[in-house]
Amino acid sequence: MREPTWTRDRLRRLVNREIGDYRIIVVSNRQPYVHELVDGELRVSTPAGGVTTAIDPLMQECAGTWVAHGGGPGDYLAVDEKNRVMVPPDDPSYTLRLVWLTAEQQQGYYYGVSNEGLWPLCHNAFIEPTFEQADWETYTAVNRAFARQVSEEMNGGPAAVFIQDYHLALLPRFLRDLEPDVITGQFWHIPWPNHEVFRICPWQEELLDGLLGNDMLGFHIGDHCNNFMEAASRILGARVHEEYSLVYHRDDSTLVRPVPISVDFHQLETDAQTPEVAEEMERLTAEWGLQDKIVGLGIDRIDYTKGIPHRIRAINRFLERNPQYIGKVVFIQAGVMSRTNIIAYQQLADQIERLLEDVNSRFATDDWQPILYMPTDLPNRTLMALRRLARFCVVSSLHDGMNLVAKEYVASRYDHDGVLILSPFTGAALELTDALIVNPYDVERFGDSIRQAVEMPRQERQVRMANMRAVVQENNIYKWAARSLVDMMQVGRRARRPIRSA
Numbered sequence: 001m002r003e004p005t006w007t008r009d010r011l012r013r014l015v016n017r018e019i020g021d022y023r024i025i026v027v028s029n030r031q032p033y034v035h036e037l038v039d040g041e042l043r044v045s046t047p048a049g050g051v052t053t054a055i056d057p058l059m060q061e062c063a064g065t066w067v068a069h070g071g072g073p074g075d076y077l078a079v080d081e082k083n084r085v086m087v088p089p090d091d092p093s094y095t096l097r098l099v100w101l102t103a104e105q106q107q108g109y110y111y112g113v114s115n116e117g118l119w120p121l122c123h124n125a126f127i128e129p130t131f132e133q134a135d136w137e138t139y140t141a142v143n144r145a146f147a148r149q150v151s152e153e154m155n156g157g158p159a160a161v162f163i164q165d166y167h168l169a170l171l172p173r174f175l176r177d178l179e180p181d182v183i184t185g186q187f188w189h190i191p192w193p194n195h196e197v198f199r200i201c202p203w204q205e206e207l208l209d210g211l212l213g214n215d216m217l218g219f220h221i222g223d224h225c226n227n228f229m230e231a232a233s234r235i236l237g238a239r240v241h242e243e244y245s246l247v248y249h250r251d252d253s254t255l256v257r258p259v260p261i262s263v264d265f266h267q268l269e270t271d272a273q274t275p276e277v278a279e280e281m282e283r284l285t286a287e288w289g290l291q292d293k294i295v296g297l298g299i300d301r302i303d304y305t306k307g308i309p310h311r312i313r314a315i316n317r318f319l320e321r322n323p324q325y326i327g328k329v330v331f332i333q334a335g336v337m338s339r340t341n342i343i344a345y346q347q348l349a350d351q352i353e354r355l356l357e358d359v360n361s362r363f364a365t366d367d368w369q370p371i372l373y374m375p376t377d378l379p380n381r382t383l384m385a386l387r388r389l390a391r392f393c394v395v396s397s398l399h400d401g402m403n404l405v406a407k408e409y410v411a412s413r414y415d416h417d418g419v420l421i422l423s424p425f426t427g428a429a430l431e432l433t434d435a436l437i438v439n440p441y442d443v444e445r446f447g448d449s450i451r452q453a454v455e456m457p458r459q460e461r462q463v464r465m466a467n468m469r470a471v472v473q474e475n476n477i478y479k480w481a482a483r484s485l486v487d488m489m490q491v492g493r494r495a496r497r498p499i500r501s502a
């Protein structure tokens, strides 16, 4: 029998049933609500992203605590003497506890180890990771500080702690040392590399030992789970029970599971149909002269894993080989700059500018240019209008844990139109098999797939889009949250029971 589709309400009911006396604590680097000072007044904003969308309703239901780095300019003013503030602001129902980091700590822990070390280590994008011992010491100290503050929030009671991502790989072990009874689960949002790659990391044992402090560890896809289990076995000599996906280490076990993340399908589909989005589509069409054009779209954080230069080269090849489309196809590349104080990101931004200049100057006519580039944080309404306007959307990651942009495009196309061109090196490619799957390094085939997208008959577009929409509707963000919670609670209850009774 098919299980009913996961919704926000169903997730809330599950939370009530599953957690019992446990206090739910979520820990992430990034906070779900940021306080800003505008004209002397405190304003609250919610950074966009799937993780907050999924976990916020869960937290609202269980009145738990979310521990995160306080990075907002108004955060100091918003919290009480224990660094806590109730959120969401319009219906305060759970506690946000903010952890303060100095600029130096932020440099070593966030930029250094997390984004110059672990990020390139875990993505096959041929950027060499940097491993600085001083940064590692900061990363360790910050993870310890998070563990202490989570322990304070537990206040001696039973708790289940759900940790997010690669910034906090040591936290589960430090926390387990302080609180042997705690249930912990962690979701690793990026890929886990194979053994040949991972073993270059000077801190490989510490990272594995840290993560194996969890009762449950989630990755997007099975390959990343297998890579992790292989590393645990070969580097730490841990015993792996493949059939049950369990890793045994230090008289304890960790369930390692693929739990593919997703988007709020229903919300995106609803947002796509508002009159504001229709108005925005009209405005963009008039302003950018898109009336009779076929629009292609890319939305990315400007990151070297996303294959943006490869995409520009493919557009160049497409126009070279299909000059009949000069003046007819416009590709819009939107994206926020990120991690701009890291050199690899500055070099990428320069490379993109140069490639754009080449392609645009080569093909532009008096009233047309092939690529419009918007390297700014566009409002959600504009991004939604772009998804609606785009005949095709390109996701060309060189490596990506999941890629939510692909799923957002599919969920927004309630009209069942549009073609997704998708890299096979994304987690999303395992689910969205009706996309045009193309290797971003293969510029010839990539160029051909753009032509195929431009020329695909409407009926084929509709069939493929309907199939992809059915997948995203079913495998939505609430299913991800529900499965993560159930796995963590079930496996954690089983593992921690003997300790408690002893």
Ligand code: GDG
Residues within 6 Å of the ligand: 048, 049, 050, 189, 190, 261, 299, 300, 301, 334, 335, 336, 376, 377, 378, 379, 380, 383, 400, 401, 402, 403, 404, 405, 408
């Ligand atoms: C990590 C993993 C995994 C993008 N540009 C703009 C903008 N975005 C939004 C997108 C989407 C989100 O940011 C990006 O999500 P992705 O999944 O593509 O990628 P990462 O940031 O690398 O996230 C990834 C994810 O975690 C979740 O587990 O899928 O594999 O790397 O929501 O729409 N939003 C705004 N302006 C932009 O210019 N407002």
